Each structure stands twice: as structure tokens, then as C-alpha cells.
Amino acid sequence: MKRLVILGGGESGVGTALLGKAKGYEVFVSDKGKIKEKYKDVLLNNEIEFEDEQHTESKILNANIVMKSPGIPDKVALVKQIREAGITVVSEIEFASKFTEATLVAITGSNGKTTTATLTHHLLKQELDVGLAGNIGDSFAKQILDKNHDNYVLEISSFQLDDIIDFKPKIAVLTNITPDHLDRYDYKFENYVASKFRVVENQTEDDYFIYDGDDEVILEYMKSHQIKSKKLPFSLTKVIEQGAYLDNNNNIIITIDNNKIIMPTNNLALEGKHNVKNAMAASTVAHLLKIRKQTIRESLENFQGVEHRLEHVLKINKVQYINDSKATNVNATYFALESMDAPTVWIVGGVDKGNEYRELFPFVNEKVKAIICLGVDNAKLMESFGNMVDVIIETQYMSEAVKIAYKLASAGDNVLLSPACASFDLFENYEDRGRQFKNAVRNL
CATH class of the missing domain: 3.40.1190.10 (Mur-like, catalytic domain)
Incomplete structure (x- = not known):
């Protein structure tokens, strides 16, 4: 019987475990983090062996095939060991x-x-x-x-x-x-x-x-x-x-x-x-x-569009609040700023992935009236945009960012959350960031 080991007990991992079991593989799921309760229930109900908050090497290095979650980089020692052992590593697709x-x-x-x-x-x-x-x-x-x-x-x-x-x-x-x-x-x-x-x-x-x-x-x-x-x-x-x-x-x-x-x-x-x-x-x-x-x-x-992608949330006092939390890189934010047709209060920041902000300068000069930096480390943003706008403010709370934006925006303006960065410093993921923004706007 072929042994299928799955690294990562999320949506793709658990789906692969179910398919693998149905196709006659001996299946083992291992997650270094905590597996969510809803996924644990599925694994238990289907009698699939799993572990979380650890990787037991002896149960992994005896695999014929390993499916690893896309979130796990190749540099991880365990992945290197698996490859050195000559075990095939594949993605869910x-x-x-x-x-x-x-x-x-x-x-x-x-x-x-x-x-x-x-x-x-x-x-x-x-x-x-x-x-x-x-x-x-x-x-x-x-x-x-x-x-x-x-x-x-x-x-x-x-x-x-x-x-x-x-x-x-x-x-x-x-x-x-x-x-x-x-x-x-x-x-x-x-x-x-x-x-x-x-x-x-x-x-x-x-x-x-x-x-x-x-x-x-x-x-x-x-x-x-x-x-x-x-x-x-x-x-x-x-x-x-x-x-x-x-x-x-x-x-x-x-x-x-x-x-x-x-x-x-x-x-x-x-x-x-x-x-x-x-x-x-x-x-x-x-x-x-x-x-x-x-x-x-x-x-x-x-077609209604995708949640967290230039999503129009609410209009309050003639100010349009727009959720573009899915903009996790500079190019995505470029498109967002390009499509703004009114003075904009821009909420930006998060985990910088080696960003180069220069391509945004023309839009910031032309359309952005104030910048709110929402991240643990905003130094690079302050340095890049500090001289371009009259108002640039730092915060680490979404609710505060939205309240500041509310004060800065006038009738006819836009408030745009388009972070250009990953979300992992203050939020679980970009969806969590987008939902917090929407909730904060609804609570104004």
C-alpha cells in the first residue's frame, strides 16, 4: 500500500487526505501549527491519522509521496530531508x-x-x-x-x-x-x-x-x-x-x-x-x-466582483469607503490608485516583501491627500511618502485607522484600504484585514 504524507492540515491538505484515502493510499497528515477544529473533525470522522503542533520525522520520511501545503517553503529543513530521501514532493493540483x-x-x-x-x-x-x-x-x-x-x-x-x-x-x-x-x-x-x-x-x-x-x-x-x-x-x-x-x-x-x-x-x-x-x-x-x-x-x-478587491463598502457623509485588502503587493495597489477618481485617504502597510514604491509616486502626488500607515514597521513607508502628502499618520489598529480616515476625509473623497503588503503582522490574513476594515466602517 502506498503511503501518502500530507504536510499542512488546511483546506488543500484535508481535501487531499480524503481523496488519497478513497484511492487506496495509507494517509498521514502532519501540521506544525494547530489544525482548525472543523478540519480535525473531518479527519477523525474519516479515520485519517494526523498530528498537529509537531512533525514526527519517522512518520514522514517513510512516505512514497508527500503533498505539501503551498505555504511551506522549500528551504525548511524537513522538506530538504524529504527530497534528499528521494521522496516525490507534489502540490495538491x-x-x-x-x-x-x-x-x-x-x-x-x-x-x-x-x-x-x-x-x-x-x-x-x-x-x-x-x-x-x-x-x-x-x-x-x-x-x-x-x-x-x-x-x-x-x-x-x-x-x-x-x-x-x-x-x-x-x-x-x-x-x-x-x-x-x-x-x-x-x-x-x-x-x-x-x-x-x-x-x-x-x-x-x-x-x-x-x-x-x-x-x-x-x-x-x-x-x-x-x-x-x-x-x-x-x-x-x-x-x-x-x-x-x-x-x-x-x-x-x-x-x-x-x-x-x-x-x-x-x-x-x-x-x-x-x-x-x-x-x-x-x-x-x-x-x-x-x-x-x-x-x-x-x-x-x-458579475459582482470579488470580496476584498476594490469592494465598495459604504458611503458615509458622501465619502466612499473601499476595501482592497487583497492588494498584497505594489502592483495591485497601482491598479487601485489608478482607478481612484476623487481625492483619496489611503490606508497602507503590513509586511513588506521587498517592495519598491516608486511606481506609485505619480498617483500619490495626483490623488492622495493623506496616508495612514497600518503596520508594525512603517519606516519605509514614512521615508517613501513622507514628503509627498501633508498628512501621514501611523497606527497599529484598524479601528483607529478608520476613525482617523473619517476625520481626514471630506464630502466627495474616497477612503481606500489598499495595503500593498502582506497582512501577517497585525492580522490573520488579508480576508481578516478586509473584514476588520468593513466592520470598523460600519461602526463609524
Whole structure:
């Protein structure tokens, strides 16, 4: 009997444990932290052996295969030992994809992947049986076990791609590449870029690769690396023969094998240039999978967006409060500030991942009237932006940050939470940060 050891008892870990057990593996789950009660209950009910707050090496190094949570870096001593012992290490998407014949759409990129994946799922679900998984929603492995959909839209991080072997999506989407998570890639941007491109490494000429044709990093990489799949770029600036582009009347034109569809963008539910790109990527997938034009158009117009991504919370005294807690890197915050159309009180800060703030300077000069730094260490923010705005204030409490913003904002202004940093210093995760912001706004 093959032994499957799972490192990390979260959503993907427990899902993989259930699928592994159903497929006849001897399963053991080990988590260095505390496993949440709801996951412990599932493991107990399914008679799966587990441990938490420790890793027992003897129970791990006898594995045939190890599935590790994407949150665990390769530098960890235990992971090095596992690899040195010659044990195969995989991610959940690699393990689970072996047990499904479904059509897989894999979406990755530094920004926009959650919105693009959610939007793609929204477009497809009107006419197809489709699951949404990966970095989002219920575990991919568990869905294969419970529902076995005909199609899956998978939001995939570079960490999940680092541990694939044979994973091969029918359609791969790369939204963009900007410096992020460099702490996990020896601070070498090229390592991170290569990691993102693993999404196409097993594809053949029968598969499709949809990517941002305006992204210099992507275009440079493609000059020196051969990609076998059919290429379908999308662009806001050039005419694309096979793929998607924006014409002079702001229509999205999508062409695949002489089959052309035209989508007006004037009624898109999501605002901002970056969302036109997300809509292009999602619509190209839908067009490939034969979703009717009318369905695509209606779905683009009624899509509600993603929680914590430029989410309009409330208007109080004519001030709009906007939750963009999901902006965990500078590029995401760039899009947020770019889309502000009124003077903005900006709440920023958290765990800095080697951020370079220079690209934000033009927007800060033009649109930001005050900055509230919400982090344990705000020195770099103070240094970067201190001379640009009249008011820059530090705090370590969300409730206080929102109260200060309330005092600083006048009628017609925006208050924007767009941290440009990870959330782990003061919050559990970006969702926790976003919910605290929303609660604080509702309590004003």
C-alpha cells in the first residue's frame, strides 16, 4: 500500500487526505501549527491519522509521496530531508489532477488571478458543469471526490506550480508578472518568472495559452523559451489576429481560428483598465469552450466582483469607503490608485516583501491627500511618502485607522484600504484585514 504524507492540515491538505484515502493510499497528515477544529473533525470522522503542533520525522520520511501545503517553503529543513530521501514532493493540483478526466483551465499571474478565475467560472457555469478550486473555494481534491465536475477553473499560485510534475491544463492563463513573493525565490525575479511559466510546461500543440500581450516580462521570456501550445494573447494597445484586443470603440474583439466575436465594454460590471484585461482573458476561455456570445455578454455585465478587491463598502457623509485588502503587493495597489477618481485617504502597510514604491509616486502626488500607515514597521513607508502628502499618520489598529480616515476625509473623497503588503503582522490574513476594515466602517 502506498503511503501518502500530507504536510499542512488546511483546506488543500484535508481535501487531499480524503481523496488519497478513497484511492487506496495509507494517509498521514502532519501540521506544525494547530489544525482548525472543523478540519480535525473531518479527519477523525474519516479515520485519517494526523498530528498537529509537531512533525514526527519517522512518520514522514517513510512516505512514497508527500503533498505539501503551498505555504511551506522549500528551504525548511524537513522538506530538504524529504527530497534528499528521494521522496516525490507534489502540490495538491498535481496529486488531484491524476484522478480526473475533466477539462482544466489553470489561471496564474501576480495580480488579477482571483478576479479572472471567479469571472471565468461565472461565464462558464451558465452552460457547463464547472468547479472553481485551487487557491480559492473548496479544495480541488475534495471536489474531484465529491462532485467530479466535467470542467474546473483553477486559480493557481507560483508555489503550487513549483511542485507539479505532469500537471497539464487544457487552457492556461497568465494574467501578468510583476515582482512578488521574491522572498521565496532567493530575491531573483527570473526564478519567480520561470515558476509562473511552469503552467505551460506540459502543454502540447492541442492546448491553449492565453496571456497578456502587453506584459514586457512575459514577452521577453517567450522570446527565449519555446511554448508548444496555441498562443492567444490579449492586448489593450495592439491589434491581435489570434486572441483578444480592444478596438477604437472600446469593444473587445476576440478571434480564434477565424471565428470572431465582438463584446462591448461600456456596461462591464467591473471598473478599471486592468479589469478589461481580466474580462478579455475570461471571455477568451469562454469562447474556446463554446459558451454562447449572448451568455458571455450578460455574464460580464452582471458579475459582482470579488470580496476584498476594490469592494465598495459604504458611503458615509458622501465619502466612499473601499476595501482592497487583497492588494498584497505594489502592483495591485497601482491598479487601485489608478482607478481612484476623487481625492483619496489611503490606508497602507503590513509586511513588506521587498517592495519598491516608486511606481506609485505619480498617483500619490495626483490623488492622495493623506496616508495612514497600518503596520508594525512603517519606516519605509514614512521615508517613501513622507514628503509627498501633508498628512501621514501611523497606527497599529484598524479601528483607529478608520476613525482617523473619517476625520481626514471630506464630502466627495474616497477612503481606500489598499495595503500593498502582506497582512501577517497585525492580522490573520488579508480576508481578516478586509473584514476588520468593513466592520470598523460600519461602526463609524
